Amino acid sequence: MIGYFRRNHFVPVPEVASLAELNEMVEQWDRQDDARRIGSRPKTVAEYFALEQPLLMSLPEEPFETGRLFTPRVDRYGQVPVRTNRYSVPIRLIGKRVRVVLHASQLVVYDQNVEVARHERLIAKGAVRLDLDHYLEVLVRKPGAFPGSTALEQAHSAGRFTPVHDAWWDQARKMHGERDGTRALIEVLPLGRHLPHEHVVAGLAAALRAGAMTADAVALEARKAAQAETEPAPAAGPLIPGNSPATVTSLHEWRLAHLPADTRPLLSVTPYDQLLRRRRISDGDHREGEAQ
Template sequence: MTQPRSRVDLYAAIRRDARSGMSNRALQRKHGVGFRTVTAALESAWPKERKQPPKRGSRLDAYRVVIDDWLRSDLDAPRKQRHTAKRIFDRLLDEHDGAGVVSYWMVREYVATRRREIRVEVGREPANAFIPQEHLPGREAEVDFGDVAIRLRGELVTCALFSLRLSYSGKAVHRLSASAGQEAFFEGHVHAFNVLGGVPTGKIRYDNLKAAVASVIGFSRQRVEADRWTAVRSHYGIEAFYCQPGIQGAHEKGGVEGQIGWFRRNHLVPIPEVDSLAELNAMVDAWDEADDARRIGSRARTVGEHFATEQPLLAPLPTEPFETGRWFTPRVDRYAQVTVRMNKYSVPARMVGRQARVLLNASDLVVFDGRTEIARHERLMTKGSTRVDLDHYLEVLLRKPGALPGAKALEQARASGRFTPVHDAWWAAACKAHGDADGTRALIEVLMLHRHLPHDHVVAGLATALRAGALTADAVALEARKYNDTADGGADDTTADHQSLMSGDRARGAGEIPAVRSLTERRLRAHIPADTRPLPSVEKYDQLLASRRDTPNEGAAP
């Protein structure tokens, strides 16, 4: 016999069997219960509620009245002369023999709760209640930043997650950046408005971010805004509403606060591993699009369905774009580096001593010489760091080849994978054949090939030249161009051979030289049929030579 699913079902079964004429003892045996249960079921079809056990007492109960009297007396006392938890504990020990009975932590926990309850009881403070809000479509939004951890090229770093959430539909747009600075703040707005296709016509709620607020005026909601933020608001027609500082302000924009936590738990766990922030932001855009299918709380419609109603009510975007980056004009130092926000970035060595124009974005940095772009770097996340590009120093290293082995640019190139073990192997062979200085110069000339040829083609040319013992830059350039021709414009077997070569490189590990094959080896692998034609005969040439030996030379002496 299956057991009833609940106590109500048990009582119903007992009452049904009792009406059929079963005795009390038979009911007990059939249902596996005692006399009291059968009696209770026959008295009422609804089980009685279980009696709650008496509340466990506390050693502080004897002192609650005394503590409450002291807290009530504090209501009229000067603010700086009111009881603290420590003072209440000391008085209990001295005046009420509380030693060994109560502890400081018991007193502290009770006072922290009871002090506010007393103020509410006497009307000195309102009860902590929340008022339900109604949000009109297309009018309100909330903005905030949150910290997230990612693995960027194998290193655990902390990034800033920008979030703009529409209050009516719950549609949220996110953007990850290297920091929560003003550039990321502006770029997040521009990206969100482009995705939404418009701007909320009402207020957007913010906390007191340094990117937007220069200072807070007293205890009011008035703020002194940053000049560039005022320009952004004017460009897009944003009406800003600044929340109160602290936990009260967090409640005023609770939608975006909860949205950041939800997004972090559902999409960033486990910690994502990426090679660049651009790659991660592409993933974030896909996640945002997929989240349109979810329902928030007990809503009957999805986020995407609510947003379809809200989107036509947004204000249109301005026709002209807004430059979110910030311009700097630093001077290039003798190390061919510019300093931006306490970090150093390399530029071509020819710029030493000159002034450059730098556009600092949320996640990257672009350097210009006039209107020509001369360098681009991923933005550094920690102050006092340096990022250098080996290509910027090649002309100088041709004159100073001895500086290459210990160069910081070389170490960073190795760490990023641009300077491969194939480069190291060819360099070592060239130094052994030509000497350290000439071998290093040959390597630098090879590195200059990366400016004109794809990286994997140059690596393939290096490996082929190394196997053939060709330790000159011209030989590497020739083999790289051969590889370029066979990889891009060859027949089907050449394309298949190139694909198998690249897949083999990925399967082997970063520390091994890829099995790059020369053009001749590729042809041999193509299984070209052997030439079966007979060898040419040279008998006729032998007859000509014999007749030439029998004929005397003209003009010879008799």
């Protein structure tokens, strides 16, 4: 039924923004096709399949890898060539040979058996897919290269670098200067490796409202946003307009508040005082001996 499906659903060619959107449309067409009757047959496609399904062989227990394997070497730009396109990997892998599995809609890069990068597959020829996170270690040393980088442009296009990022960055540059403000933002971005993207954005927004243009402040607010999803919110009192300015918690105070209770007894220096008294007595005896 491939020809029937192509003629009825892919003519004219559907316009979609991504392969994921196209796959969702194909699944919807499949469900619609289940209710179709072929010619004058008494049962629908779904009913005939229900009769045939018990006669089919069972699926293999072990997963079958359908992707195509490549073993390219990472070039000096932190990219790997696959077919006619290039994809970024962490710059620490420059010069190493990695294992790439190319699927129909995505590409996965492995360093030995550890996944180090995952990209949506490029369809056009000669294109480049860059992940901003892969270049943070070099950009923090060269913040001047950050504003005009292709990785930043693609992060903007993909929605990973949001207007909240831009607003926090602008304020940081006003407060710390162009170079140091940009470096502060780059120090914030690795939080995305450990926290969900929406929590990092919430941390940036909270720090921006409070005027806290430091990576530590954003990290603290992002963790507080993550905890707020898992912990019940405390009962809040009435808010008085104008009397609740935005604040951020000091990182030092937050760490102290989250330390476990210290049940150890208080320290005592009494044994050391006894040693000091003995030393004074022995020194006095020694002086009396010399005098005699």
